[in-house]
Amino acid sequence: MRPREFDHDEVLRIAFDQFWRKGVRGTSLSDIGRDAGVQRGSLYNAFGSKEALFLQAYERYAGDYLLALQKALGAGSLRRRLTAFFDLTITNFRSGTPPRGCPTTRGLMELGAAEGEGLDEEARQAFADLISRITALVQDTLSAGAERGEFNGNPAAAALHIITVTRGLAVLERAFGDEPQLRKIAAHTIDLLLGRKGG
Amino acid sequence: MRPREFDHDEVLRIAFDQFWRKGVRGTSLSDIGRDAGVQRGSLYNAFGSKEALFLQAYERYAGDYLLALQKALGAGSLRRRLTAFFDLTITNFRSGTPPRGCPTTRGLMELGAAEGEGLDEEARQAFADLISRITALVQDTLSAGAERGEFNGNPAAAALHIITVTRGLAVLERAFGDEPQLRKIAAHTIDLLLGRKGG
DNA sequence: CATGTTTTTGACAGCATGTCAAATACCTTC
DNA sequence: GAAGGTATTTGACATGCTGTCAAAAACATG
Numbered sequence: 001m002r003p004r005e006f007d008h009d010e011v012l013r014i015a016f017d018q019f020w021r022k023g024v025r026g027t028s029l030s031d032i033g034r035d036a037g038v039q040r041g042s043l044y045n046a047f048g049s050k051e052a053l054f055l056q057a058y059e060r061y062a063g064d065y066l067l068a069l070q071k072a073l074g075a076g077s078l079r080r081r082l083t084a085f086f087d088l089t090i091t092n093f094r095s096g097t098p099p100r101g102c103p104t105t106r107g108l109m110e111l112g113a114a115e116g117e118g119l120d121e122e123a124r125q126a127f128a129d130l131i132s133r134i135t136a137l138v139q140d141t142l143s144a145g146a147e148r149g150e151f152n153g154n155p156a157a158a159a160l161h162i163i164t165v166t167r168g169l170a171v172l173e174r175a176f177g178d179e180p181q182l183r184k185i186a187a188h189t190i191d192l193l194l195g196r197k198g199g
Numbered sequence: 200m201r202p203r204e205f206d207h208d209e210v211l212r213i214a215f216d217q218f219w220r221k222g223v224r225g226t227s228l229s230d231i232g233r234d235a236g237v238q239r240g241s242l243y244n245a246f247g248s249k250e251a252l253f254l255q256a257y258e259r260y261a262g263d264y265l266l267a268l269q270k271a272l273g274a275g276s277l278r279r280r281l282t283a284f285f286d287l288t289i290t291n292f293r294s295g296t297p298p299r300g301c302p303t304t305r306g307l308m309e310l311g312a313a314e315g316e317g318l319d320e321e322a323r324q325a326f327a328d329l330i331s332r333i334t335a336l337v338q339d340t341l342s343a344g345a346e347r348g349e350f351n352g353n354p355a356a357a358a359l360h361i362i363t364v365t366r367g368l369a370v371l372e373r374a375f376g377d378e379p380q381l382r383k384i385a386a387h388t389i390d391l392l393l394g395r396k397g398g
Numbered sequence: 399c400a401t402g403t404t405t406t407t408g409a410c411a412g413c414a415t416g417t418c419a420a421a422t423a424c425c426t427t428c
Numbered sequence: 429g430a431a432g433g434t435a436t437t438t439g440a441c442a443t444g445c446t447g448t449c450a451a452a453a454a455c456a457t458g
Contacts, residue, residue, distance in 0.1 A: 002405045002454045023309065025224045028445060042406060044447065101308070108373040109300070109308035112221065128374040157387050164384050165360075168367035174307040175327040185363050188356050192391050201423045201436045227414060241437060243416065 004046070006038045011046075016057035020100045024054050024110055054107075055123060061103065062130045065092070066137075073137055078145030079194055082162070085138065086186035089166045093173045093182075102170035104130055135163045151194060158193055165189045203245070205237045210245075215256035219299045223253050223309055253306075254322060260302065261329045264291070265336075272336055277344030278393055281361070284337065285385035288365045292372045292381070301369035303329055334362045350393060357392050364388045 014036045018027045029050055033040045047053035072084040093102050108127045111120050139159035145151040151158070169182050213235045217226045228249055232239045246252035271283040292301050307326045310319050338358035344350040350357070368381050 001403055001456060003456085004405065005454095022311065025309070026311075029447095030445080039407065040446090041408080041448095045405065050446075098311075101311075105370050106308045108370055109305045110222065110224075111373060112225075112297075112300075124374070131371075131374055157383070160380075160384055161364075161387055161391070164367035164371060164388075165363055166367070167370035168363035168365070171304050171307055171366035171370065172330070172363060174310060175323065175330055181359075184356070185359055188360055192360070200425060200434055202425085203436070204423095228416095229414080238438065239415090240417095240439080244436065249415075 006036060006042065006046075008046070011036045011038060011043070012053075012057045012060055015053055016061055016103075019054055019057060020061075020103045021096065023106055024050065029053075051120075051123065055126060058103070058107070058123075058126055062126065062133075065130070066133055069134060069137055073141045078141065078148070078150035079190060081141050081145075082138075082190050082194070083187075085141075085162075086166070086169075086183075086190070090169060090173075090179065090182050090186065093170055094179055099173070099177065101174050102167075105167060105170035131163060131167075134166075135159050138162050153193065161193070162189065205235060205241065205245075207245070210235045210237060210242070211252075211256045211259055214252055215260055215302075218253055218256060219260075219302045220295065222305055223249065228252075250319075250322065254325060257302070257306065257322070257325055261325065261332075264329070265332055268333060268336055272340045277340065277347070277349035278389060280340050280344075281337075281389050281393070282386075284340075284361075285365070285368075285382075285389070289368060289372075289378065289381050289385065292369055293378055298372070298376065300373055301366075304366060304369035330362060330366075333365075334358050337361050352392065360392070361388065 011032070015027075015032045018031055018035065021027075022031075027050075029040045029043050032038075032053075033043055043053065047056065068088060069085070072088045073081050075081070076084070093099065104127050107123060111124055136159075139155050142151055142153075142155035142158050146153075146155055165185065169185060172178075172185070173182060210231070214226075214231045217230055217234065220226075221230075226249075228239045228242050231237075231252075232242055242252060246255065267287060268284070271287045272280050274280070275283070292298065303326050306322060310323055335358075338354050341350055341352075341354035341357050345352075345354055364384065368384060371377075371384070372381060
């Protein structure tokens with residue numbers, strides 16, 4: 001066997017950075033190859049297709065994100081946890097220069113353009129999966145808060161509401177790029193669910 | 200002058216249908232030309248570029264949508280108006296077979312992929328503009344409701360919250376395609392703002 | 399050292415956007 | 429009614445993209 005000349009993980013890292021900045025459709029394998037110092041053909045040989053490469057890179061991102069999320073949701077009062085959650089979310093959207101937005105949301109809206117729905121469906125699953133996992137974590141947090149008397153409502157409905165707001169924030173971020181506005185909306189959402197200021 | 204052989208408005212209509220179904224990046228001018236019975240070159244001559252054609256088609260859509268929205272927001276109790284608003288929104292996302300999703304949200308997430316930011320910025324403006332106008336209409340509705348004692352809160356903050364939720368619904372629609380879920384989230388949002396069931 | 403397997407490389411097909419010059423068809427003017 | 433002008437149409441071209449494939453290259457193994 002001839003050994004591979006490039007680092008698999010480094011290519012994933014470089015690729016995801018480009019996908020994040022320019023979207024899957026806006027990124028060519030030539031771009032990635034140039035950045036990574038790998039020939040286009042080698043990428044096809046190693047990953048199969050652009051979508052497959054994206055999928056691998058995205059899974060990586062999703063795993064890392066869930067870890068960071070668990071950390072953010074793991075300490076303090078319910079209000080503090082939710083604040084940390086929105087903070088992590090918005091900070092993620094606003095990372096990079098210029099800000100890269102939300103890769104999950106972008107990915108979802110890039111779906112279904114071409115006929116080749118083969119990997120499209122797989123990607124949709126991956127996006128939906130991350131959203132579901134995040135929702136579950138938020139719901140657990142709310143349930144725990146409810147048990148401690150910090151929340152008075154339906155954890156499932158509230159978690160779904162919160163996740164909807166974060167998806168909306170991802171969209172508004174692209175429309176207006178107004179980070180203070182995003183943070184205001186997040187704070188308002190928390191107030192709406194927990195009650196103004198008090199808790 | 201040689202007269203144009205195709206109907207300008209019909210091309211816009213056909214083009215937007217394709218953009219809506221497949222996204223701007225997923226639609227080629229050949230696709231549109233084939234459907235409309237117009238040569239690709241003629242489209243370039245008449246519109247300049249794919250993005251410019253999209254922009255014209257989108258402006259049309261935005262105008263129509265605002266009209267429908269004003270109608271939906273124009274009658275009944277505040278709760279009824281907000282319900283009609285979410286209903287129009289979700290019905291719009293779920294129109295077509297298969298459902299086409301939200302063109303504004305998709306358009307926003309398709310931005311910034313290529314370097315040619317020329318028309319990108321113009322498109323972003325158009326998307327942001329429609330969102331702003333919708334927000335303003337919702338805010339007016341809330342203000343009127345507040346004057347009639349149907350709402351007790353900050354109309355500006357609540358309108359921004361509502362618009363954020365609708366953007367989130369557009370994203371979840373792509374992720375799960377679960378229309379009942381979307382309607383539940385909408386109902387929950389109204390309850391959160393107006394108070395459960397009562398008003 | 400020879401063999402075999404995998405990676406790399408470069409060429410190719412097919413389709414996209416966008417440009418351009420030449421052909422075309424109508425409106426206008428005489 | 430004929431001639432000219434002008435905008436549209438048409439087809440060819442350049443460039444860049446994805447994806448495929450055969451040939452070349454490089455290492456592991458026997």
